[in-house]
Amino acid sequence: AAELGRRADLHARSSLQAETLLGSECRRLEPGLGTAVTAGFSAPLEAEVDPRALLPAISAAAESAGARIVSAEVSEIDSGAGVARLADGRTLAAGRVAICAGAWAGSDGLLLPQQRLPVRPVKGEILRLRAEPGHLPCERIIVGERFYIVPRAGGEVVLGATSEEGGFDMRVTAGAVHELLREAYRALPELAELELVETAAGLRPGSPDNAPIFGTLEGTAGPIVAAGLYRNGILLAPLLAAGFDALFASRELPAELIPLGPERFDRPGRVRQVQ
Known part of the structure; x- marks a missing residue:
């Protein structure tokens, strides 16, 4: 209740x-x-979008607009020089550097110690089930206190998701699978008849006050950070895109993003709560 x-x-x-x-x-x-x-x-x-379909579409749109996408591990950011050093020895140079490293945004080595972001990984485990074509167990998204059920037109039913504080642990556990199935089954018993096709675990980026972190480090010329988005990265993507556009063009941020700057954290410790 x-x-x-x-x-x-x-x-x-x-x-x-x-x-x-x-x-x-x-x-x-x-x-x-x-x-x-x-x-x-x-x-x-309420609505949903499939991130597995959305992300390739966004990448293709970016490349068609002139972006160059390089798949590589970044070992260090030199924001003063506008350079990203890659683990394979290459360097990438740019006029501005944006850091969107998800749960790894607070990792050692990515930024200088005084710039390090207070971002932690929060594990989430998820299941994917399959219904017979035309026989989904529900038409709408169903959300309970400990689960959600997302039916998709192709017969996929997504069941999620746990929330676990445990570091960079990507294991799928029997306990989490049991918990998700148990709670969702109580709400929608027909789930028991579906095929279990996938179990997966991922890491959400959490912040100390559970609000996103967006803005520049070290004044207006520093690297731009988008971090601590937790469960809401896809949902907030249009707003963050508007924020990046404003910062790249030296315009004022959208009002919703102004309270979310990294300056609210007096690194390494104190947090000013975002209302």
Whole structure:
């Protein structure tokens, strides 16, 4: 009940359409829901995108616009010289350097010690199931306190995701698979009939105050950082693109990004909370 109230309040404060429902009303919308579902709310404007399809499309669009994509490990950033040194010995030079290293943004060696970002890895484990064509177990995204279920037109059903503080651990564990299946099955029993096709683990970039970090280090000429996006990297991509565009053109940042600058962290320690 508390989680439902939190989500409903978030939608209301964001002026997003939502309707609180009884369990029976939830089942009228999604007949496959089990009796364990006693309440919920409908958020018809909620949507999803497949990152595995989106990222190659963005890369192709960038290359068609003139970008050059180099796949290599970066060992060091020299922001003063505008140079990235690669692990294979090559260097890449640019007028501005942007650091978008995900969970590795706070790693040793990437930046100078005084520039190091307070970013930590937060592990998430996820499952992919497959339904028979035309027989998805639900039509809508279903979200519970400890899981989400995302049906896709091709028959894929994504089930996620755990949240674990454990360093750079990329193992898929039996306990996490069990937990996800157990919690999702209680809400949508038909999941038990689907084929389990993939288990995976990834690392989200977390920050001390759980808010994103965006802006420049060392004043206006320093490297630009986009870090600490946690679960919301894809969702925030359009806003971050507008922020990069503003900084590259020496314009003012969008108002939403101004409180998120790295200067709110008095490295190595104190944090000013973002409201």
